[in-house]
Amino acid sequence: MSTTAQATPAQMSGAEMLIKALIDQGVEVVFGYPGGAVLPIYDALFKQNAIRHILVRHEQGAVHAAEGYARSTGKPGVVLVTSGPGATNAVTGLTDALLDSIPVICLTGQVATHLVGTDAFQECDTTGITRPCTKHNYLVKDVADLSRVVHEAFYVATNGRPGPVVIDLPKDVQVAQGAYTGKDNVKHKTYRPQVVGDDAKIKEAVAMMAAAERPVFYTGGGIINAGPRASELLNELVKLTGFPITNTLMGLGAYPATDKQFLGMLGMHGTWEANHAMHDCDVMINIGARFDDRITGRLNAFSPGSKKIHVDIDPSSHNKTVRCDLNIVGDACKVLEQLIAAWKQGGHKPNQKALDKWWAQIDQWRARDSLKYKKDSKIIKPQLAIERLYELTKDQDTFITTEVGQHQMWAAQHYKFNKPNRWMTSGGLGTMGYGLPAAIGVQLGHPGKLVVDIAGEASILMNIQELGTAAQFRLPVKVFVLNNEYMGMVRQWQQLLHGGRYSQSYSESLPDFVKLAEAFHCTGLRVTDPADLDATIKEMIKIDGPVLVDVAVDKAENCFPMVPSGAAHNEMILADDKPKDPSNATVSEEGMALV
Amino acid sequence: MSAPQQPIQSHILSVLVDNEPGILARVVGLFSGRGYNIESLTVAEVSDAAHLSRITVVTSGPANVIEQIKAQLGRLVPVHSVHDLTVEGPHIARELALIKVAGTGDKRVESLRIADIFRARAVDSTIESFVFEMTGAPEKINAFVELMKPLGLVDVSRTGVVAISRGPKAL
Numbered sequence: 001m002s003t004t005a006q007a008t009p010a011q012m013s014g015a016e017m018l019i020k021a022l023i024d025q026g027v028e029v030v031f032g033y034p035g036g037a038v039l040p041i042y043d044a045l046f047k048q049n050a051i052r053h054i055l056v057r058h059e060q061g062a063v064h065a066a067e068g069y070a071r072s073t074g075k076p077g078v079v080l081v082t083s084g085p086g087a088t089n090a091v092t093g094l095t096d097a098l099l100d101s102i103p104v105i106c107l108t109g110q111v112a113t114h115l116v117g118t119d120a121f122q123e124c125d126t127t128g129i130t131r132p133c134t135k136h137n138y139l140v141k142d143v144a145d146l147s148r149v150v151h152e153a154f155y156v157a158t159n160g161r162p163g164p165v166v167i168d169l170p171k172d173v174q175v176a177q178g179a180y181t182g183k184d185n186v187k188h189k190t191y192r193p194q195v196v197g198d199d200a201k202i203k204e205a206v207a208m209m210a211a212a213e214r215p216v217f218y219t220g221g222g223i224i225n226a227g228p229r230a231s232e233l234l235n236e237l238v239k240l241t242g243f244p245i246t247n248t249l250m251g252l253g254a255y256p257a258t259d260k261q262f263l264g265m266l267g268m269h270g271t272w273e274a275n276h277a278m279h280d281c282d283v284m285i286n287i288g289a290r291f292d293d294r295i296t297g298r299l300n301a302f303s304p305g306s307k308k309i310h311v312d313i314d315p316s317s318h319n320k321t322v323r324c325d326l327n328i329v330g331d332a333c334k335v336l337e338q339l340i341a342a343w344k345q346g347g348h349k350p351n352q353k354a355l356d357k358w359w360a361q362i363d364q365w366r367a368r369d370s371l372k373y374k375k376d377s378k379i380i381k382p383q384l385a386i387e388r389l390y391e392l393t394k395d396q397d398t399f400i401t402t403e404v405g406q407h408q409m410w411a412a413q414h415y416k417f418n419k420p421n422r423w424m425t426s427g428g429l430g431t432m433g434y435g436l437p438a439a440i441g442v443q444l445g446h447p448g449k450l451v452v453d454i455a456g457e458a459s460i461l462m463n464i465q466e467l468g469t470a471a472q473f474r475l476p477v478k479v480f481v482l483n484n485e486y487m488g489m490v491r492q493w494q495q496l497l498h499g500g501r502y503s504q505s506y507s508e509s510l511p512d513f514v515k516l517a518e519a520f521h522c523t524g525l526r527v528t529d530p531a532d533l534d535a536t537i538k539e540m541i542k543i544d545g546p547v548l549v550d551v552a553v554d555k556a557e558n559c560f561p562m563v564p565s566g567a568a569h570n571e572m573i574l575a576d577d578k579p580k581d582p583s584n585a586t587v588s589e590e591g592m593a594l595v
Numbered sequence: 596m597s598a599p600q601q602p603i604q605s606h607i608l609s610v611l612v613d614n615e616p617g618i619l620a621r622v623v624g625l626f627s628g629r630g631y632n633i634e635s636l637t638v639a640e641v642s643d644a645a646h647l648s649r650i651t652v653v654t655s656g657p658a659n660v661i662e663q664i665k666a667q668l669g670r671l672v673p674v675h676s677v678h679d680l681t682v683e684g685p686h687i688a689r690e691l692a693l694i695k696v697a698g699t700g701d702k703r704v705e706s707l708r709i710a711d712i713f714r715a716r717a718v719d720s721t722i723e724s725f726v727f728e729m730t731g732a733p734e735k736i737n738a739f740v741e742l743m744k745p746l747g748l749v750d751v752s753r754t755g756v757v758a759i760s761r762g763p764k765a766l
Contacts, residue, residue, distance in 0.1 A: 127617055132628050136672040139616065156672055189613065190675050316666035319659060 009179035014143045014169070015044035017180050018107070021150035023050045024183045027078050029069060029444050030054070031062040035082025036122060037109025040174035054444060054473055057465035059086050061437035063093020063164075064463070067102045068441030071424045072399055074227055076103035076157050077441060083109040084122030087168075088129065092431060094164045095133040099428025100250060101225055103162035105153055106134075112172035113141055126168045135163030141170065143178035151186035160193030161314040162225055193313055197330035197338050205285070205309050205326055206342040212283035213354035214361075215243045218266065218295075221250030221427070222288015222312060222332045224420045230333035231255070231420040234287070237340050241350050244362055246274035248289045250427040253417035263362065264371070267295040268563045269409040272370035272572060273362055275563065278303055279570035280361075287311040288332040291322040292428070293594075301568030311335045370561045371413050373575055380530050382407065382482045382553040386414040386454065389480060392537045399442045399451045401425065403435040403459030406488035406559045411454040413559075433462025439477040440469055450478070450541060457483040457550075458507055467520035470546040478540050479548040481513060484555045492558045496573075497565075497592065517548035528552040566591020601657035605634060606681040607688055607758045608665065609766055613673040614640050614648040621671055622650055631664050632656060635690075635733075635755030647675070651757050678766045685761040691754045692736045697724040698747030706746040713739045724749070 012020070018041060022030070031054045034042045045053055056062040059081045066077025081090050087108040097104045108130075111120040127139045136156050138149045146169075153165040209215060217238060223230045231254045238245050238261055245255050246266040255262055264271035266278055278284065278295075284306045289295070291310075296302040299321060308324040310317070311332060318327040328335055373383045386407075400415055401424040402408040408425055417423045424442060426434035435453040443451045453460075460481055470477050490505040517524030523543050527536040527550070540547045561572040566588045612618050619638055626633050634653040641649045654664055661679070668677045680686040694715070696706045699722070706725060710717065715729035729739060733756060740751055760766055 128620070131617065131621060132624055137617075188672075191672050314670065316663065316670050318666070320663055320666075323659070 011177045012180060013040065013044070013174065014146050014176050014178060015040040015174040017143070017146050017178060018150060018169070018174070019044045019048055019051065020180055021147050021183070022078065025151070025154045026075065027051055030078045030080050031056055031065040031069075031441065032080030033059050033062060033082065033086060035086050035109060037083035037111060037171050038080060038086075038107075038169075038174075040171065041080060041107070041109070041169070053080070054440070054469065056437065057468050058463065059089035060092050060433065061440075061463050061466045061469065063090050063097065063104060063106065064431070064434050064437035065441035065444075065466075065469075066104045066106075067093065067097050067100070067434075068401060068424050068438030069445045070102050070104060070441075071224070071438075072421050072442040073445040074421065075445075076105055076154060079104060079106040081106070081108055082122065083111055083126065084124045087124055087126040091129060091133055092429075094130055094166065096426050096429040096431045096434065097164040098133050098135060100426065101162050101221060102164070103157040104164040105157055106164060106166045108166060108168050109174075110139070110168045110170040113170045114172070116170065126166065130166045133164075134166050135161075137166035137168065139168040139170075140173050143173050143176035146173060146178065147181040148186050151181070151183040152188050154183075155186075155188050156191060159191070194329045195313070195331040195334050197311065197328045197335040199338070201326060201328045202335070202338045202342045203346070205328065206339060206346055206348055208283055208307055208309060208326065209241060209243075209285060209343070210346070210348040210350065212243075213351055214280060214282040214358045215241070215285065215355075216263075216277045216281040216283075217243055217245035217285050217287070218248070218278060218289055219245065219251050219254055219287045220248035220289025223251055223254035226288065226332035228420055230336055233333060233336035233340060237336055237343070240340065240343060242352075242355055243285075243350070244277055244359070246270070246278065248292070248295060248427075249412055249425060251289060252412060252423045253420045256418040257416035258418055265412050267292075267569070268297070269413065269559055269561060271413075272368045272561055272574070273365035275561070275569050275572060276365045277362055279568070281306045284308045286324070287336065290317045291320065293321070295569070296322060297563045297567055297569035297571070303569075368574070370572070370574055373557070376554065377530060380527070380533060380551060380553045382410050382484065382557055383414050384530065385480070385482055385533060385551050385553060386410050388533050389452065389454070389537055390415045392534065393450060393452070393541065397449055398422065399424070399439075399446060399449055401435040401438040401442060401451070401453045403453070403455045403462075404430045404432045405456045405459055406484075406492065406557075407454055407456040407459075407482040409489075409559045410482070415454070432459040436460060436463050436477070436479060437466045437469075439479070440466060440473075440475055443475040443477050444473075451476075452478045452480050455479055455481045456488060457481050457485065457510055457513070458487045461511075464516070467517065467522050467546065467548070471521040474545065476543075476545050476547075478546070480540070481548065481550050482553045483510075483513070483550050484553050484557065485510060486555060488557075489559070495558070496562075513548055513550035522546040522548055524548050524550065526550040526552070564591060565594035601659065603655055603657055604661065604681070605653060605655040606661050606679055607686070607756060608652045608654060608668065609678045609680055609758060610650040610652065610668055611675040611766070612648050612650055612671075613675070614646045615673055618648065618673050619650070621673070622652070622668065625667055625671065626654070626664075629667065631660065635753075637755040637757050651755070653756050676766065678760075680758050680760060683760065686758050687761060688732055688756050688758040689730050690733050690736055690756050691728070691730045692740075693718070693752045694727045694729070694740060694743060694748070695724060695750040696727065696743050696747045697749045699723050702746045706743060709739070709742050709746075715739060
């Protein structure tokens with residue numbers, strides 16, 4: 001409680017209390033959409049200047065924008081939506097944030113407490129609906145609980161494994177008068193995630209690493225979530241040991257992609273060298289990744305000969321699908337610090353002779369050049385578009401978001417991220433329509449920086465309305481659409497798995513994207529000739545305002561390497577493999593049932 | 596595809612939680628959402644002052660699934676502690692059952708005689724029925740229910756297992 005409030009704490013409305021709590025939590029931006037059940041909060045917002053409200057065009061966009069903001073700044077993103085449809089529209093974003101461990105606070109309006117349960121107008125069971133798609137949620141029934149709940153929510157969202165937290169706020173609680181409690185006076189009763197790794201296990205891990213002959217670091221989004229210092233420490237440890245390292249989709253940027261110890265991304269569309277190194281290694285050091293099925297492929301064939309170390313802040317990630325030999329619960333940053341200290345203290349040296357041999361093997365895999373693709377002078381290859389985008393933006397601090405599908409995987413493969421928090425993508429949930437609102441959130445966190453949403457023409461249409469948000473708030477986000485007129489990844493699977501029967505994956509009647517951009521007060525550009533690609537990208541960067549670039553790319557291009565579903569993670573299809581008869585299934589019956 | 600088959604075991608988990616709205620839904624939703632079994636579940640407040648409830652849940656699955664269930668329960672924000680009584684040492688597990696048996700003549704007399712052996716009490720009686728109340732381990736109740744079947748078993752209502760560790764220590 002503030003010192004001035006010792007006698008009789010100042011009374012204020014629930015809505016004012018909420019705003020005060022947000023300001024105390026350091027919130028600068030709220031992404032939202034007004035409605036009947038949140039009008040008192042919007043009124044309180046109107047009367048202050050500390051928090052900027054960004055009016056989105058759809059509540060899903062608000063949550064993705066908050067995710068983009070959170071992932072690029074390391075601060076929690078805040079969302080404000082109304083009851084009923086406002087809350088249900090937010091559900092996709094909340095689930096996305098849950099699966100990718102993004103700290104988001106979502107404030108939802110609710111009908112007055114005496115109306116709850118009566119099927120009132122715009123009523124829904126928000127806490128019931130969001131229970132499985134949030135880290136935690138609250139229904140505030142008494143204004144006396146409000147400030148405590150808000151501060152607790154920030155604590156829960158940002159500590160341990162981060163995630164989304166919903167606070168459901170009935171309208172009568174928003175107008176009721178009460179006393180405010182400052183954030184320093186709120187401590188969560190029980191939630192104390194384990195941050196520091198067990199010392200004995202750290203020692204054991206370091207000993208396993210020193211004895212390794214074919215080690216590999218496999219790191220994920222946990223490093224990004226643990227803050228930029230975790231990336232620095234990861235660099236230090238990787239340099240100290242001389243081990244190869246691969247990143248998951250969520251972990252890109254944690255280790256510089258241009259460094260020679262980096263093997264590229266691993267997994268379903270990972271590089272030949274990364275997946276082979278994972279399969280053949282004898283010691284795997286997983287820090288902040290969760291053995292997702294996109295990484296492991298068929299579980300019983302996953303890295304069969306290795307001892308596995310797994311560092312994760314969430315104990316439920318341990319032994320969930322892959323049994324590990326050494327599980328360390330702790331924060332990635334703290335555990336990296338401990339590992340480095342223990343490595344140095346123990347006077348450990350890597351087994352250099354074995355390591356040289358291992359690198360020689362890795363170089364052979366690298367020579368396979370698994371990301372190469374057929375060049376074409378007449379038609380823009382999607383990979384080329386990303387490569388050129390990278391070359392023309394790498395000298396400035398660029399932030400990339402993506403939608404979901406082929407373009408996302410090409411972006412992950414061909415855009416080289418050297419710093420954390422520069423890559424925002426929907427990994428766990430795979431949400432089409434993520435990239436544009438996320439880019440808006442990133443741009444708000446990083447004014448003046450170049451923010452590009454690498455998109456597909458199908459995904460972008462899922463939240464295209466957010467171009468209006470970009471225009472209204474003069475956010476110069478760039479939308480770089482790889483337009484192949486297909487839901488490309490669906491088409492690719494249909495080609496490889498379903499005998500080339502392209503059921504519903506061709507997009508008839510696509511809009512004229514240039515006109516569409518213009519209709520939203522944005523600039524629209526189109527490029528069809530590889531010779532014009534560079535000039536168009538440069539123009540896109542130069543224009544001070546939101547731009548949508550429609551890049552007409554090869555419609556038949558597939559994303560390789562690819563581990564077909566149900567296959568082992570070292571059984572990859574490459575671009576230069578002989579094309580198989582499409583009716584000749586490359587996937588087992590069991591694999592057909594997998595996503 | 597799947598890991599080598601491990602034997603399926605029944606475990607009694609004792610979960611101490613904040614007694615707040617929705618906590619039971621959280622726990623039950625976790626089990627249904629992730630496809631875990633619930634064999635029985637009991638919940639009641641155990642500390643009025645601290646607003647704590649104890650949930651006793653009997654679940655079954657292979658060892659790795661049980662381990663995952665415990666980790667997932669531990670991850671719920673209002674959960675204070677998760678104890679697996681089955682592996683943590685000696686414990687007492689009890690259940691209360693109300694068992695209604697209807698009949699006349701020899702069968703009625705026989706049901707009363709068996710109830711006496713099982714130390715079940717008749718808590719309601721009409722000329723053609725009894726309601727027996729009994730507590731005990733679930734197996735004992737199962738055995739009693741089996742015996743009552745040919746004697747005119749009508750209804751069974753059971754609380755599910757509550758359990759506590761033996762000895763002086765708190766969980």
